[in-house]
Amino acid sequence: MGTSFWRRTPIDPPADGFPEGEHVDLVVVGAGFTGLITALMAAARGSSVVVLEAHTVGAGASGATTAKVSVLQGTRLSTIRSAHGLDTARAYAEANQHGLDWWADFCQVHGVDSQRRRAVTFAKGRRGISTLREEMTTLVDLGLPARWHDSLDVPFPARAAVELPDQFQLDPVEALAALALAAAGLGVRIVEHSRVTGLKARGQGEDAHVEVRSDGGTCTARNAVLATASPALDRGPTVASMEAERSYLCAFEYPGGLPSGMYGSVESPVRSLRTVPTPGGEVLFVGGNGHRTGTARGTASRIDSLREYAEKYFPGAEFTHGWSAQDFHPVTLLPRSGPMPWGRGRVHFAGGYSKWGLTGAPAAAGIMVDRLEGRQPRVSFGKPTLTGVLRTSVSLYADLPAQLAATAAQAAVRKPRPTLRPIGEATGDDGETCRVGLLCPHMGAALAWNEAERSWDCPWHGSRFSACGELLEGPATGDLTRHDEA
Ligand SMILES: Cc1cc2nc3c(=O)[nH]c(=O)nc-3n(C[C@H](O)[C@H](O)[C@H](O)COP(=O)(O)OP(=O)(O)OC[C@H]3O[C@@H](n4cnc5c(N)ncnc54)[C@H](O)[C@@H]3O)c2cc1C
Ligand code: FES
Incomplete structure (x- = not known):
């Protein structure tokens, strides 16, 4: 499988060595969106921060994402409402709107390539349309300016659609590079090729700290954040309550132009589309075909079927890149941003974004940084209900x-x-x-x-x-x- 389209531009963070034997305020494990935004926010509030990354900046899903930043996320709002109620769906929508506003501001200040786009969820068949109506009802109940379409002027099959205007898309590798640079400007040290292999909370009261062991050395920190997509080092309920989903993306040179927008289907196999303006013309992204990691046969054919879809509905589209990446679905349906049970309040984890972590990361990072400073977080992803969690568990643990x-x-x-x-x-x-x-x-x-x-x-x-x-x-x-x- 190939490399992500976005990787055509390198990310060269300032090279830092492992802080052997040092004590810092915060060690962040993982240099994707969650880790870098957490580091940036903590450093902006005066903390000394080290980021330890097993590979290189953006090596995980962050450097391979579709990079839509949207409050309309397929039919997630109605799914969350049906499991946990309207208040939780409202909190989730607000946390994602917070993410969108944060990214719009960051991209403007740091010159990251980005565009305002409408987000569209579309359906092809009767059952899909009925699911879509539930999403529309939830959007209206949340007071969001959604629009219903009985038809959609696009070249692929879509019989009805919901649109949310004024959403956002960006170039994730430019964003990662800008985050690394901005963090380094505030004194954050980013150490690549340093895999964390152990975290131990030690001491009491004033002496409480976290011992950090990595394949690059050891150091200590007042607090540690696992921004590792799934909770690295955990063997307990946190890791067990998430399912890894691997999905596929293809990029095509397509001079024909797609009606402006970011699209996602209701029906499976999911089809996710957006375009990327480049100096050489529009590039079309087609993604989808996700499956639980480690369970699918014939994975190579997943890219082939995305190519066939693009070649059928966008004649002349020329395949340039095909790649895959994974993200984690939590049993609560809501991203997790909080302390690990074994970390004595000093080790936090954020992740489980269900493939919406570019949008969700600013809220998740803000929640962690507020909590680590003993403040009440200003945003929340909402509270799960027991009945909702039980219902989702049935499908998560079915096999x-x-x-x-x-x-x-x-x-x-x-x-x-x-x-x-x-x-x-x-x-x-x-x-x-x-x-x-x-x-x-x-x-x-x-x-x-x-x-x-x-x-x-x-x-x-x-x-x-x-x-x-x-x-x-x-x-x-x-x-x-x-x-x-x-
Ligand atoms: C195909 C696909 C499309 C997506 N599209 C969108 C989209 O359009 N919009 C959206 O909002 N979201 C989207 N997402 C989701 C989004 O990309 C992710 O949720 C987000 O990038 C997660 O960021 P992260 O920093 O939490 O994790 P990652 O980017 O996965 O970063 C985790 C980092 O931790 C490092 N690490 C792990 N273990 C260790 C260790 N022990 N020591 C040191 N380092 C370690 C890894 O190497 C990695 O670099 C998509 C995801 C996928 C897979
Ligand atoms: S058993 Fe947990 S990742 Fe393999």
Whole structure:
């Protein structure tokens, strides 16, 4: 699978070394939108901040996103309302409006390429239209200036649509570069290629601090923030209450022009569309085909089907990039931004954005920074209800028995000797063939081969490993065991 379209421009944050043995106010783990905005906000309030990133700035979903910034998010507002009530949907909408306003301001101040666009959710069939009506009702009940369309002037199938005007889109890599620069300007040190492998809250009262262990060294901090998309290092209820979804995006050169807007379908497979103005003309994005990480077969065909869609409805569209990335769906349906149960109030986590974390990150970061300073957060994503959570849990955990059975079956495989653990053999991009243990080092689930990415993917919490076992993304913090000699 290729690299994200956005990666055509490099991000070169000022190079900083690991703060070996130092004590700082805040260690932020992860340099995506959540981590960098948190670092920026904390530094602006006078904190000394270090960001530790396992790979490079924007290596996670942030450098691979569609980059729509919108309060209309498919049919999420009516879904949240139906699970948790209108007040929670209102809080969620307000937190996302806060994100949109924050980004509009940031992009203007820092010259990040961005545009105002209408957001449109569309439906093709009768059931989709009825779901769409529920979204429209919720938007109206929330007092948002939504418009209903009985038809839509677009080249792809759409029988009805809801529109929310004056939403936003941006270039995420320009935004990441600007965030890194702005943070560095306030004294934030960003250390790339430094994976955090342990966080321990220690001491009491005035002495309370977090010990941070990474593969680059150790340091201590008054507080730590996990901005790691899923809660790295966690093996408890927080990580267990999220599902990783991998989805696919393609970019096309398309001089034909798309009616201005950012589009998303109600029906599955989801189709998400936007354009990117470039000096060489319009680029069209078509995304979708998401699935739970580590569960889909034929992943390579997911890009093919997006290409076919674009070639059918946008004749002349020329494929340039195809890539995939993942984000996490929490059982509450609401992003999480708060303390980890094991962190004695000093380790916070923000994530679980259900693929809307560019829009949600400013609110999530603001909530954490307020809490770490002992202030009442100014925004909130709303409160989940128990009945709503129970209802979502049924679908999140529906395939758990099958997953457990698959893991037990793999663990029981006794070949090849001398190990009792299952072993997989695969060839990486560089042609090297490797044999690796196939039980996830995070919590022991059986890994599945992802042919599109040539990676071993975990169906439980979304950790991913290269063909030769190198950890690509967490919550795991270590590589797979190599068995080349066996
Ligand atoms: C295909 C796709 C399309 C999307 N489209 C949109 C959209 O249009 N609009 C929108 O609002 N949102 C969208 N999203 C969601 C959005 O991109 C994400 O929610 C957001 O980027 C998450 O940012 P983050 O900083 O929390 O996580 P990430 O960007 O994933 O960053 C986490 C970082 O933590 C690092 N890390 C992990 N573990 C460790 C460790 N142990 N030590 C050190 N570093 C570590 C990772 O390397 C990574 O760089 C989309 C997501 C996907 C997958
Ligand atoms: S990511 Fe948790 S078991 Fe694999």
